[in-house]
Amino acid sequence: MIWREHRTLLIVLGVLLLANAIFFFTYRVQYESRLHELDARLQQAEDDLQRARNKRLQAEQQLASYNRVEVDLENLYTHTWSTKPQRLTALINELKRLGAMTQLDPNSMNFAQAQDKDAQKNGRVGTSIVTITFSVHGSYQKIRQLINLLELSHQFVIIDAIHLGGGGSSSGDLTLDLRLKTVFRELPRSTMPLNKEM
Amino acid sequence: MKPLHLNLAARPYRDYRPVYAVVVVASLLIAFMLLNNIETGYRYARDTRTTRAKIAGIEQQTAAENRRAADAAQRLRGVNIKVLADQAQFVNARLVERAFSWSELLDQLEGVLPDDVRILSIAPAFSKEGLVHLALDMVGKSDQGMVHTLDRLNRDSRFANAFPASESKSTEGYHFGIGVDYKPSIARTVE
Numbered sequence: 001m002i003w004r005e006h007r008t009l010l011i012v013l014g015v016l017l018l019a020n021a022i023f024f025f026t027y028r029v030q031y032e033s034r035l036h037e038l039d040a041r042l043q044q045a046e047d048d049l050q051r052a053r054n055k056r057l058q059a060e061q062q063l064a065s066y067n068r069v070e071v072d073l074e075n076l077y078t079h080t081w082s083t084k085p086q087r088l089t090a091l092i093n094e095l096k097r098l099g100a101m102t103q104l105d106p107n108s109m110n111f112a113q114a115q116d117k118d119a120q121k122n123g124r125v126g127t128s129i130v131t132i133t134f135s136v137h138g139s140y141q142k143i144r145q146l147i148n149l150l151e152l153s154h155q156f157v158i159i160d161a162i163h164l165g166g167g168g169s170s171s172g173d174l175t176l177d178l179r180l181k182t183v184f185r186e187l188p189r190s191t192m193p194l195n196k197e198m
Numbered sequence: 199m200k201p202l203h204l205n206l207a208a209r210p211y212r213d214y215r216p217v218y219a220v221v222v223v224a225s226l227l228i229a230f231m232l233l234n235n236i237e238t239g240y241r242y243a244r245d246t247r248t249t250r251a252k253i254a255g256i257e258q259q260t261a262a263e264n265r266r267a268a269d270a271a272q273r274l275r276g277v278n279i280k281v282l283a284d285q286a287q288f289v290n291a292r293l294v295e296r297a298f299s300w301s302e303l304l305d306q307l308e309g310v311l312p313d314d315v316r317i318l319s320i321a322p323a324f325s326k327e328g329l330v331h332l333a334l335d336m337v338g339k340s341d342q343g344m345v346h347t348l349d350r351l352n353r354d355s356r357f358a359n360a361f362p363a364s365e366s367k368s369t370e371g372y373h374f375g376i377g378v379d380y381k382p383s384i385a386r387t388v389e
Binding site for chain 2: 002003005006009010013014016017020021023024027028031034035038039041042045046048049052053055056059060062063066069070073076124125127144147148151156157158159160161162163164165177183
């Protein structure tokens, strides 16, 4: 009966006591372990940051590498390979100049081209491979000199195959058939200027 | 005889002392624990202020890093990797062909071929591993020209897998073809 009369007060005191006890046993008794937990959380946060940083660096490096490749490809296509109107005549002149330097003037030159038709369809930059075949007649040393000059030329020219013939003369001269190839950038047909008749 | 006067109804007797005792003890306990808890909370807040600030700062940095990573990933998704890889492979193959040194090859062949064998044609094919497969067309003065050439190519470390393709006799001599792998001094691989 006496407890019931002070029920409210006792309940309030009980609740306060319980709350303080919970706080006491959680924070006071486990004080050290909570500090360790916080240190562990700090370590975990640092690890998370390092992981996020690595992930970001990896993505940025990959992106930079793609960008670099894109720029390099663009430079190669635009400046080194260029288009036929921009570079073909310069290439022919270069071949003639090298022939004249080695006194191996080409008797005849043949040109052929093959376009990469799938390139533009697949989203790649279009290219065409131009093959130039010509034959020269001269000593082995001059032929070696011509090959060396072609390798050192600033023009992008690839020696695709060579064919050496006896030449049929008693001087020991040889006939060299050279097959060269080079790559040109092909512009999309839609960008080609149209002649408009008035 | 003196009569008994029982006054039971005037003031009911109740012993409240146990209740008061419990209230006092509980109040004291609560007061003690409350003070202790306040001190603990204050000390915890003071001792961990630096660490908590560090954690908050790190979490902010992590969020910023995640945003930047997501941004980079978004831009990466815009790159057509397949097209880029195809183009790079095509370009690399052409660069390998361009970098191939015919002068070096001719120097090597001059040192390897027998004196009575002459080259008619050379056609290279480039492999991804950096090796160059050569299709050699040659003519020899004797019927041993092909055999000697194969022996000499097999002995030279720069050449491998020499294998004859054909041999025929003509007015010029003995025509024969040989396929052989050649390893240039600077081998370039096609990626």
